[in-house]
Amino acid sequence: MSRFVYYLLISNMVANMIAAGPRILFSKSEQGAIVSMIIALFFGVFINWALIKFFNAFSGESLPEILDLYVKRWISIPILVVLGSIWYIAGLQTLITYVDLLLRFLAPEMSVYTTLSMFIVVISFGVIMKSRSILFTLELVFVMLLPFAIYYVIKLYFSPQISWDYVRLAMSFIDNPPNYTVFSTTLFFFIGTFDIIVFNSLLKKKMIFGLKEATFVFLLGAFTIFTTYFIPIGVLGFDRIKDFIYPWIFTSDSIRMKFGVIERVVFIFLLIFLAVAFLSIMIHWHVSFKLFENVFRLKKSMTNKGKTIRTCILLVAFWVVAFFITVRVTEYDLFTYSSYYFNLMSVVIVGLLSLLWMLNRRAKS
Amino acid sequence: MGELENEAPAYVNRLAKQLAPSTDVVKKTLKRKERIVHLLYLKSVVDMMQLQEIIVKPFYELSKEQNFADYIRSLPYETNMPSGDEEVLIEITKGNVFVMIDKQITLLELKMVAANAVQEATMEPTIHGPQLGLSESLETNINVIRQRYHQPSLIIETVQLEEASNRSVALVYDTDLVRPKLLKDIKKRIQSIDIKLIQGSSDLQYHMNEVKYSLFPTSLLTERPDRVLHNMAAGKVIILVDGSPHALITPTVFFDFMASMEDNYYSFWVVKLIQFLRYGGLFTCIMLPALYVGITSYTPDVFRTELALTVAASRIGVPYPSFIEVFFMLIFIELLTEASMRLPNTISATATTVGGLILGTAAVEAALTSNILVIVVSLVAISTFVIPISEMNYAVRVCRFFLLVYTTVFGLAGLVLGMLGLIMYLVNKDSFGEPYLRLFGKNRQEELKADEQ
């Protein structure tokens, strides 16, 4: 697997740690969260394997290009619209969460509009940038953040205040029957790879998903899920963890750097996650943008002016919807709709995989 | 018949006429018995001693049996005869001597270049490595390069610019290493330059740039032969302009600007430490002013309590909001830097001392700025100079103002987003088809090829 695919996977995993994901997991902590997470872990590795395998037949081609080759236009348009909206919402969900976080923790007196507008220039630029540049940015930012991230993880696991008794207590609920919402929320951690429906046009080399890659994805997923679920429990306790809206912010606010330049780790956390969340929004919207671009393709060859107008219209539409929803949505809405979205998402993923399977058979015959 | 032979042929006359009003045009006819040779040259660019030794003396010394025309043709100084009057004239202005024997024409290169001495490297001084840089003459520069790089694959291609000065431009590259598409691209850009006058490699660099308003340099000017070779060995194309002591390296990406030649001369851990300092300096000078505004005016919770109290105490009495304070001090420090560069060396030290020490202290005393900010700004000023290449240095100085504005409006989150935006801008930029900022894995060549498809 190309290293960029791992970056896509990881960025999505990390961005999910702060968004609505953990809260949904904790809300079901006494109703089968653990079993569902384990099932989702295995299924997550499976969908990654399936995706890479199906795309193997089309190395160097993105999904819109493949659809053009094998499917009639009236079938491909609804598919692209559905996928485009799904990816748009994935980005929007992260954006809303992050705007909310910034307003609550970093700049409480700032207006929603100002907070949102600071994202406009950079994200718009990212969305219309060359796809290639997105992958390079991803790589660069990861390398820059890696030392901080490693420090942060070590600090979390070796904090003297963490109480492993609570973690064991949470594990004692392992025998509960699984829950679908938890399953799909956990599965969402693994869909980062699915961004290759657009980025595959840059990955010319044939990708292998063998035992080595599967083990790596499995370990990565297991580590992320374990950290996301159990570390906040160890720090914040088990019995009332459901009350926290952003458990991860509180978890990092509970870590103290005795001799650091900054005493409160929460600020490092907020800024690292801002960078990762930003990347995640940018990737999701870029994918969505590319998919929509293919929907609104009138003729085979469009003039440059036509392309510019299309870009503008799409961007304006993206931001108008984003503003409209962000200003209106409450934290409760965000939580409820996110869980609906995750539930829907796993169905869409299965649908997408079967579509790819069909295309694969067509390509072979 | 004799009369006729004395007269210069019409062609020579025609050429001489076109050069006419200049006082340094020399039209000479050498005559000895049946032999007649017509010479045409500009005496200001031709080496008189050589002319005397190579043409005039043998003309009178050669015995009858020996053919003077054959002698001239065997000389190693001969340059290719261009077609058309205009081209011939250009060759003459470059220092060629036009020789006409009977009906046969030869151009001999007996150039005299005033400034062909190799100069000391002053812009990028290093302790180790070569101390001498390039010269102002193209031939000397090619000689310097050839002398250090003995490979038959080293190609020197000369292109003539089509503008007023008709400069020769040499493309130097290793044909085994260079990407063919890149070479084609560079040649096309040089040909398409449409400008009245090119003075040297720095203008050429500006005009070769596709984007009109750009901040970051996409090609690197250097005077160091070791940097030239270092980059050529990495598959880059070196452009030398006649009369300019700087070589132009294309394509250059961000990391080339952050490399100092000394990195090759020290031991591993020393180099790692220096590089760490350099990148640390880069981040400091871009982010620190913005960080100061972001923390003091938006999120003072980030500081430790003790530090917050100290900073708050130092700002007591300062009438302006932090961002005006920072702008004021940054512009002050930029002025100081500019001034000390323009002043002669002997005065500049005084200017910096007076400006930096006395004004800084006075500004704090007068409660115009806080003393913490004076520390911040001096740190920024110092770390700017850690960046080895001055073009990048300037670009970075501009960037930090951009980041300062973004942070002033949006706070600490704005700082992070602005920084990410800057990274994205750099990644998306390209230099002759090569991404400006990217990390490479082991499969660097593979990725580059994939891009080209």
Place this chain on the structure above:
Amino acid sequence: MRNATIVVKVLIIALLLGVVLLQTGCAFKDIDKRIFVVAVGIDPSDKFDEGFKVTLKIALPFGSIKTSAKPSYAYISEEGASVGEAIRLLETHVDKVLELGHMKTIVIHEELLAEHLQEFMDYFVRRADIQLIAYVAAARPSAETILKVEPSTEAPASVALFNLFGDSAIESPFIVTTYLFQLRRDHLAKGINSVLPLIETNENKDLLIVNNSVVISRKKAPVILSIVETKYYDSLLKGSTGFTYQVENDQLKVLLDISKSKMSYKIIKSKNQTPKTIEIHIKMKGIIGESNKKLYLSKLDEYNDMASKEVQKKAYEFFKRMQEESVDPFGFGLRYRSTQLHRSDVEKVWANAYPTVEFKVTADVNLQSTGTTE
């Protein structure tokens, strides 16, 4: 790519215009326009039946820190029906922004611990700008008196209350450090009780004395731990070092200087999963710090035995007392819950069994030297 750059340019211009129009600088507040609250004290109110009296200790950044001899603080108090209301009122008493982000010590009047703790804990956790790593402490005689103590050892721009609990200056086994998040976690959990340090002052009000602590429980009045108990709690549960202990034999009296202590325990269950005994093993390592007689290096084993017995006895008494008071600062109940698959009646089983559970304490003190002399 060209059209993309045009789009970006248009966007940037539109955005900058928009921001200039919208941005009225509401979030932009310079650091010298804020004042930093370093500690909050909560006392019962005189005016309101159910209300509180909130005192804020504010650090003032005065002139140059190097030249000022003493730190300067301002104190403001207000009464209100709730903590939040009182703080809102206090915001109108000062000319600058009341910044609670550096508030790192919450001092609570002893009497309020029993009933009201959850109420104001909720306020502190809910407010996003208050750190969860703030220290919580109980105060005697009142929070206000404790806050107003300015110890003579305090230096400018360094708050004594932070140094006491922060572990970066003094580290002593007599000082229990409890962070706000720990308090919330343990207070709301079933099967563990949280412990808070108790701050007292001397008659002259120029010293802060912290060597007792309080075990708080949601169901009953707080239990005060004595100096010795506090020391045991800290070194057994948190492995605090510098633990000194006096051991007496017939004639010999020595003082141990413990550099390492560790406690491990196991809950032994009977067949129907009810807890029967708790086996506690204590391991300590250290040197002898003081003696009233000549010591012999060859006799270190004897001293070890002597010390082990003493530690065993004192620890057993401590556990027994906690059991009698029916509080559980070590979290035995939590451990019991976590060692088995979850059942709905698990907490009830523990609650019934705890008063009768047996403790088996073994101690293993390993002395390494007799100090610098024999």
